[in-house]
Amino acid sequence: MIVNNSLDEVKKRENALSIIKSIVEIEGRSSLFDLTGLSGGFIATPSEISLLETYVGPAIFEDALQEVGIDHMGGEKVLPLNRTSSGILATILTLVKKDTNVVHYLAQLPAHPSIPRSCKLVGANYFETDVFEEFSIPENTSLVVITGSTMDHKVIDEDEFKKVIEMAHEMNIPVMVDDASGARLRTVVFNQAKACDLGADIAITSTDKLMPGPRGGLMAGRKDLIDEIKVKVNQFGLEAQPPAVLAMLNGIKNFDGDNLVKSFTRKDELFDLLNEKFDNFDKTPTGVMISPEGLNTEIDAQHNLSDNDVAFLFSFILLKEHGIITIPAVSMPGASATIRFDLSTSDAFNLDLKDLNKKIESSFVRLQEVITNEEKCREIVFNS
Numbered sequence: 350m351i352v353n354n355s356l357d358e359v360k361k362r363e364n365a366l367s368i369i370k371s372i373v374e375i376e377g378r379s380s381l382f383d384l385t386g387l388s389g390g391f392i393a394t395p396s397e398i399s400l401l402e403t404y405v406g407p408a409i410f411e412d413a414l415q416e417v418g419i420d421h422m423g424g425e426k427v428l429p430l431n432r433t434s435s436g437i438l439a440t441i442l443t444l445v446k447k448d449t450n451v452v453h454y455l456a457q458l459p460a461h462p463s464i465p466r467s468c469k470l471v472g473a474n475y476f477e478t479d480v481f482e483e484f485s486i487p488e489n490t491s492l493v494v495i496t497g498s499t500m501d502h503k504v505i506d507e508d509e510f511k512k513v514i515e516m517a518h519e520m521n522i523p524v525m526v527d528d529a530s531g532a533r534l535r536t537v538v539f540n541q542a543k544a545c546d547l548g549a550d551i552a553i554t555s556t557d558k559l560m561p562g563p564r565g566g567l568m569a570g571r572k573d574l575i576d577e578i579k580v581k582v583n584q585f586g587l588e589a590q591p592p593a594v595l596a597m598l599n600g601i602k603n604f605d606g607d608n609l610v611k612s613f614t615r616k617d618e619l620f621d622l623l624n625e626k627f628d629n630f631d632k633t634p635t636g637v638m639i640s641p642e643g644l645n646t647e648i649d650a651q652h653n654l655s656d657n658d659v660a661f662l663f664s665f666i667l668l669k670e671h672g673i674i675t676i677p678a679v680s681m682p683g684a685s686a687t688i689r690f691d692l693s694t695s696d697a698f699n700l701d702l703k704d705l706n707k708k709i710e711s712s713f714v715r716l717q718e719v720i721t722n723e724e725k726c727r728e729i730v731f732n733s
């Protein structure tokens with residue numbers, strides 16, 4: 350085993366960032382291909398930047414974000430946060446008491462780790478399922494959670510979405526929707542309604558997923574609940590700071606759904622190319638992916654690495670040899686180790702898919718070569 354715990358994950362991330370830095374310094378930004386689908390960005394004019402003071406910034410940009418954010422998310426009020434995870438934590442801190450139940454329905458396990466972790470922190474009992482027939486809401490439930498689109502971009506069925514909200518509201522229980530990527534993926538590609546329009550009390554999206562914004566979270570929903578949650582957010586420093594708020598505002602304004610729709614068709618071409626060599630790639634709405642288990646199955650050689658280790662290693666080889674950024678190398682602890690090639694953000698628009706396919710194939714050849722040498726694998730992941 351190479352990556353064993355959260356500390357190892359922090360270390361591999363540091364190594365990935367230092368590889369990215371050296372590629373930018375030596376070859377330039379154009380030699381990097383961010384295919385994570387979280388390519389972030391900071392769109393701002395010099396005159397906007399000059400307003401980024403502690404109190405002037407929020408006065409101008411938080412106000413503007415209300416209108417633009419509500420237009421994007423629905424609901425009565427929005428609240429900008431440091432991350433989606435911050436919004437999930439703040440909602441659970443506010444609405445969930447010790448020893449109560451939190452139940453979560455999502456299209457496919459696993460849930461984002463911030464949900465069970467936040468429940469653990471407040472001492473609540475947490476239940477999750479991806480089998481709709483098995484979903485039920487027990488007595489003494491304080492919060493119902495729905496994930497609109499999972500970390501691997503598995504999108505919920507809209508009828509099931511409505512049904513879960515109905516069940517919760519019959520029992521007067523609030524519903525929080527983790528709509529990190531779903532707020533755009535569900536609505537633009539799958540023509541579903543906004544979570545708040547479906548009746549969600551709170552919905553949170555990630556402002557760097559499938560849109561040109563900064564890492565951050567944007568919460569929308571019922572004004573009374575948002576006001577309560579905002580107290581916790583400010584008490585614990587979970588709010589977005591003025592620079593992030595500005596970039597969120599401009600990121601949403603520059604969000605172009607057509608790019609998502611284009612990647613929806615281009616992914617078929619990449620999938621067909623990859624299938625000439627591999628058996629375990631799957632399509633996502635805006636790209637392709639291979640699970641850690643699937644990737645390990647492709648490997649012929651005998652080795653002692655875990656499925657996740659194989660995924661981390663592959664992600665590092667793609668980065669080091671071809672400048673291709675995928676999530677496992679750069680992710681935060683506990684994130685999915687699935688390798689996803691997302692075609693929805695700007696680095697992917699001009700990419701020749703035949704060339705990308707060749708790079709993926711040659712990285713896989715390299716992976717097979719090094720995998721039996723654990724020492725070498727460790728060096729690739731940790732640079733030690």
Ligand SMILES: *Cc1c(COP(=O)(O)O)cnc(C)c1O
Nearest residue numbers: 432433434461499500527529555
């Ligand atoms: C990315 C993601 C999150 C967390 O977003 P952060 O901004 O990293 O906190 C939560 N839930 C889902 C489904 C996600 O995909």
